[in-house]
Every structure is written in C-alpha cells, then in structure tokens.
Amino acid sequence: MKIAVINETSAADKNSAIMAALDGRGHTIINAGMTESGVKPELSYIHTGLLSAILLNLRRADFVVGGCGTGQGYLNSAMQYPGVFCGHILNSLDAWLFTQINGGNCISLALNQGFGWAGDVNLRFIFDRIFSVERGGGYPAHRAEPQRTSRVTLEKISDLVHQPFAKIIDDLPDDILLPVLAYPGILEIIDIETITDTNLKETFLRRLAKPE
DSSP, rough: OOOEEEEEOOGGGGHHHHHHHHTTOOOOEEEOOOOSOSSSSSOHHHHHHHHHHHHTTTTTOOOEEESSSSSHHHHHHHSSSOOEEEEESSHHHHEEEEEIIIIISSEEEESSSSOTTTHHHHHHHHHHHTSSOOOOSSSSSSGGGHHHHHHHHHHHHHHHOOOHHHHHHHSOOOHHHHHHHHTTHHHHHHHHHSSOHHHHHHHHHHHHHHHO
C-alpha cells in the first residue's frame, strides 16, 4: 500500500513520530506534508486537505494519514473533496472500527490536543489496528453486507454531489492551490506529465503556467 503522511503547520513537529510509527510495516510511505516547522510555503489544514484529495484522486496514494491540532479542521477540509472518506481517529479502537466498518482511505489524527506522554505509543497502536484487518470487513459480522452497501452508496453520492476534479482544480483560488503545488517535493510526487486524464493534466499545467 502507498501511504501518504501529510502534516500541516501546527503539527509539523509530530511528523517524525508518525513516520516512526509507520516504519517496518511493509508499506511505501510518501512523506508529503510539512516534515518540520518553518518550511515554506506554510501549509495549513486547508492546504493539506486539498493535497490529500489530489494524491488520492490521482492514485498517487492509496491511503492518507493526516491531521491537525485537534483533527477536526483537517477532517472537514479533506471531506470537501470527491473520493475522500476520512475518519477522526483518537485511539486504536477508533482505528479498528473505522477500518472494519467504514473502510475509508484517509484518517485525521489529533496531533496536539491530548498528544502528551506516550503519544508516540498511541500512534503505533492506532496503526497496528488499522493495518491488522482488511478494510471494510464489517463489524459485527452479521452487519457486513449492509455496511458494504452503505460504503458503495456513499461513493455514488460523492460522485453525484461534487464537481469533476479537474473543474475543482481549475476553480480553486491561487492562495489555496498554488502553495500546495509549490511545496518542496509535491510536483515530483504528483508527476503531472504522467496523469492519464488529459483534461486534469492540462488543468494542472495551465494553473502552474499562468496563475489566475
């Protein structure tokens, strides 16, 4: 699995703890957000929510680990976009139930609120549970089928109520989109030239070449 770690500015100092908790699990880790404080441009949860959606919609990542001070801001930011199904995860039981029942592709962690003594241990426990079961397996067992149906329904609703992703990228204001694209290493991860959707590829190139 390709897992993107996307920290925003208030939680940049927690990046190393997240990376350590993910280490050794056999996944490809893409450290795409703020890896330390002070890197420019500075990315708020508004920006990291968008970046998460870009990586998921372009299939550059299969799963995103994000968050912010409380986890609430990033959760709301990421869920504005199509194809993003995010859970607010505070502990290992949250992680297990979200994976089993909701089968989402993104989690939002509280990386300042309550992140005290043994916070790094809690991260490891969370990832232990997320990656211990097949996503969408269902819980309890007799609820597996209606839960699967609900997940499929939510995907259809997401498609219906959102604009095409290329139009979203085209319509976003400069102060939201351009800091994300300008952040060190992001263009290499996105790799615009290899985007198979011609319209989406041309939209990214147009926004980079001539900011509106």
